[in-house]
Amino acid sequence: MTWHTGRLIDHVHLRARNFVATRHFYTAVLGVLGLRIDQSGEGWFQVDELFVDAADARTIPTHIHLALQARDRAMVDAFYKTALAAGGKDNGAPGERHYHPGYYAAFVLDPDGNNIEAVFHGPVQRSAASVELNPA
Template sequence: METQELHRGRLIDHVQLVVRDVAASQKFYEAVFAVLDVPMGGTGEGYFWADELFVSSKESPAAQGVLTGRHHLAFQAKDRAAVEAFHKAALGAGGKDNGAPGERPYHPGYYAAFVLDPDGNNIEAVFHGEAKRSAPSVKITF
């Protein structure tokens, strides 16, 4: 997976998670990213990153002493086997099951697994299969 390429027009540029235990989080994310073919970007005192995900301790200057709340992050997988490997690796690295690999009703071919990371974030690996459709339009009224 090419992670050094600039992607214009993406909705999210990067995400920062502020965690209680950087070492436990790093163990978890290194394991799941290894099976998803996402290289670690780097590490430093109290932080690490991969692609556009930055994880730090609350002592990090950017964190301003506050942990982030619970988030749901979904990582793309190249196939169903990668979703299954993600689930197994995540559980082996301290994650908790939050949905075994399987088809989901979101659209035909949506195959995903869910785990809770060491801080309770809902982390998903998803393969959209060959039946990927564009998301339906949603009208929001204020």
């Protein structure tokens, strides 16, 4: 089995109050970004470094800001439109931000109130699509 990861974050773990609504939301918005849920089980799913499971009586839903990479401005726009159609709430329409020249992003709140961003940093050249891990 090979999996892909970045350099700093091993994984981000979200706990969902309404797991069905949350899975629907992430299936839709990740699909627009060219990603799909690649691992799942009863009450959980994972895609790349994102792990989501159902909150229960002993745990509470998360409340974080998570920024997802987009390949271009059109992908940010599609993310925003799809996120709203999948039950997300507006938290900042697509547009340039002041963070650095070319920073184009959109923000939505997922079903549990997590602030989910899609961001395009402008034209860049990547050294690799991802880091591949192959267990020895």
